[in-house]
Amino acid sequence: MKDLSSILREIRELYDSGNNIVITNSKLDFDDKKVKITIPKSGDKKLLLDMAKNNVKELRMKYNLSRDFRDNKMDILLSIKSKMGLTRTPRVIECFDNSNLQGTAPVSSCVVFRDGEPRRDEYKCYNVETVLGPDDYKTMKEIVYRRYYNSDNIPDLIIVDGGKGQLNAAVSVLKDLGLFGKVDICGLAKHFEEFFFYERRESIRLEYNSPELKLLQKIRNEAHNFAIKSHRELRKRFFLQ
Numbered sequence: 269m270k271d272l273s274s275i276l277r278e279i280r281e282l283y284d285s286g287n288n289i290v291i292t293n294s295k296l297d298f299d300d301k302k303v304k305i306t307i308p309k310s311g312d313k314k315l316l317l318d319m320a321k322n323n324v325k326e327l328r329m330k331y332n333l334s335r336d337f338r339d340n341k342m343d344i345l346l347s348i349k350s351k352m353g354l355t356r357t358p359r360v361i362e363c364f365d366n367s368n369l370q371g372t373a374p375v376s377s378c379v380v381f382r383d384g385e386p387r388r389d390e391y392k393c394y395n396v397e398t399v400l401g402p403d404d405y406k407t408m409k410e411i412v413y414r415r416y417y418n419s420d421n422i423p424d425l426i427i428v429d430g431g432k433g434q435l436n437a438a439v440s441v442l443k444d445l446g447l448f449g450k451v452d453i454c455g456l457a458k459h460f461e462e463f464f465f466y467e468r469r470e471s472i473r474l475e476y477n478s479p480e481l482k483l484l485q486k487i488r489n490e491a492h493n494f495a496i497k498s499h500r501e502l503r504k505r506f507f508l509q
Contacts, residue, residue, distance in 0.1 A: 273297055291317050329477070340479070341384040348480045352463060352472055354452045358425035359383050362415075363487045364438070365429040366396075366407045367495035374399065376411040377495035380423070381487050391494055404430065405437040412441040422451050429488055431457040432464050439466045456488050 273296050279285070289304050290296070291313050296305050308314040342357075349357050361381045366374065374396035380387045394414060399406045408428060416422065426442075428434045435455030442448040455464040461481065462471040474481040 273299070293317055293321070344479045344483060345384060348484070351474060351480060352454070353465075354425060356424045356452065358423075358452065360423040361425045361427060361487055362423040363427040363429065363491040364408065364411060364415075365488070365491040365495040366404055366411070367492075374402075374407060375495060376407060377491050378411070378415055379487065379491045379494055381490075384483060386490060393494070405433050408434050408437040409441050412438045413445070416442070416445055416447060422447065424452065426451055426453040427484065427487060427491075428453070428455050429458075429491060430455050431462070435464050435466060456484065461485070 276290065276296060280287075288302055289306060291306055291308060293307060295307065306313065308317060345357050345359060348354065359382065363379050363381075364376060366376045376394045376396060378392040378394070380390040392415070394411050396407050396410060398410050408430070412426075412428075426438065428438045432455060435453065438453060438455075439448060442451070442453065453466065456462070457464065457471075460473065462473055463484075464471050474484070
């Protein structure tokens with residue numbers, strides 16, 4: 269393992285740093301006499317050092333979660349099935365989100381994950397056609413209907429971004445299409461990261477920072493970002509016209 273002085277030297281070379289002050293929490297025998305090594309006990313430098321330490325901890329946690337997920341994809345999916353009481357292993361997950369600006373240029377996104385990995389070639393963006401004004405429930409109905417009407421390509425799990433209202437809207441469409449009960453569906457509400465299921469009295473909260481929650485949050489965030497991107501592109505076309 270490299271010593272801290274060697275690591276510091278490589279970092280300074282990598283970023284071409286000529287700073288003559290290094291803030292650290294460990295004593296270093298650094299061979300450059302022009303560089304002052306300081307170990308702060310209080311004040312702004314101590315706050316800066318604490319912030320850097322917290323950033324390292326957060327990055328290490330994200331890296332470990334990412335590594336765990338890469339190594340145990342199927343285990344995580346099986347765990348999601350068990351903890352959320354799904355009827356099937358969610359190897360194919362589709363997630364819906366809506367985006368608009370005070371009801372203008374409304375769009376909806378549908379992102380697809382297969383075995384825990386995004387399949388961006390299967391993402392879909394829908395321009396909302398039948399809803400006037402900002403009505404998230406009617407928009408969800410339209411988009412879910414357009415996605416699954418006359419489609420044999422049904423996922424294992426559908427996630428709608430939102431709570432009971434968005435979930436009930438999507439479920440009503442699945443019932444009309446004869447798909448309800450053939451696919452698991454839930455709503456994911458941002459505020460407490462709660463999962464809602466139709467006809468279940470209690471919501472489900474997965475353990476904070478668990479690989480299961482991280483994966484489902486990633487899917488929800490991907491749908492949200494894709495919807496916003498599509499909405500901005502549509503607005504840009506309107507402005508150019």
